[in-house]
Amino acid sequence: MAQPLDKAHFEALMAQAGLDLTEAEKEGIRAASAHTQAAAARVRTPREVSVESATIFTLTGASA
């Protein structure tokens, strides 16, 4: 399992988000960030730079 974000980084992100949290809340949420860190590592499977995001869309022109 990945590690949670370090305290300084986490607090900077919460400040950026404008969230005013208690110390207990910060610790609980920071601990849970281990899940998203694990997921972020898992999706970084080795791949060619040319692999496209699923968000890439196709223009369809004028509707029928």
Add this chain to the structure above:
Amino acid sequence: MTSFPTIASAARDIAAKRISPVELMKDQLARSEKLNPALHAFIRFTPEIALEQARAAEARQTAGALRGPLDGIPIAHKDIYETAGVTTTGHSRVLEHHVPKMDSAVVRRWREAGAVMLGKLATHEFAWGGPSFDLPWPPARNPWNTEYFTGGSSSGTGAAVAAGMILGGTGSDTGGSIRGPASLCGIAGIKPSYGLCSRTGVLPLSQSLDTTGPMAWTVEDCALLLDAMTGHDSADPSSANRPRPDLLSGLNGGMKGLRIGVIRHFHEDDCKVSPGMAAGIAHLTSTLAAQGAEIREVKLPPLADFNAAGWLILAADAYAVHENWMREKYRAYGEFLRERLAVAATITAADYLQAQRRRRELCEAVAAAMTDCDLLVTAAQPGEARPIHQMTKWASFEVPNFTIPFNLTGQPALTVCTGFGAGGMPVGAQIVGRAFEDATVLRAGQAYELAAGWRAKRPAMAA
């Protein structure tokens, strides 16, 4: 009238004038009001609207001008579907007093088909934060055991359908929010192909993944409801500009010639499901094989890969939706949702885009596995419902999820009840089809359901 009408049986009774829509509405509303204190399936009843709509359906019945099988049928909507003039809250303090001016597209389509709205149904907060006990309304309870979880986020719909309060209802499915409650409440629910049904006027969770869909006691009823939901909506950027599909004429077409790929490693290795769930999947495949389907095994990337990509996308999308409210009204949210969204605020743009790149790879892997399969089968949940107070804040991230793979791929996926497991609690399995082959998924679900016979049993508390 039978004690627990289905949409199909009630439609026949209404067409034959054996029951009036007003009588049916009053019976269903009375049952709903009687059971709701124990189930909390509804957060709001709309009796005046229901009576007005039922009377209009009755007039059409008298005139021989019924609009179709949904005319006069009592339904309800998950409280993320906007309903004109009726408070739509997302089950949240954030929108506690929000009264939309317009119906969502699906609400409008069902209304135009003649369906009778009994009220608005409980949901996890904004379709993710639940089960929560710190919201203006309590969470819904499972009719098979009211100490147990319904699944979510279409929790109220799952409970209300299982208990026979409504004959069908709307759900939404972003990571399994139709299919999960369908499994845990022992009903049918389909997440249609992404883009098949409009999302206009539905409070968003993750627009990359959100799908609207129906939930009902039977597969046939799901087909009838879905048939009234489909069709291009130019106001919804995800709406597929395709002809409306024929979901009904082939419903009883049987299984001969259909090839089913079982994703065995999902539910035996990647996340070993409960014995009851495993038995249900085996019953599904053996029943369909006996009806002429060819069963084979398929291999996909690990379930954990789908979960990682799915949850990063869902969480990041959801945070973007709620970013301003989180900044302005953090404590108006329930604890579960606000802290899940706070974690989501730590996901970087690169994390999100890597997840979307992984998504494309996973979609290609599933498509490759389906080159010689018409359908896939796997579990809908890890097992039976658990006690509601055991459901944790971080369950979304901690518990393997069998449904989110098909939100990533956008394929249609149906949960059907496959029996009863530990403690007499229902289990369900997923039948998954190719994009826009929702009719084939429904056909397989119908074939199984009619052969299996599970539909005769309702929760004892609802009788």
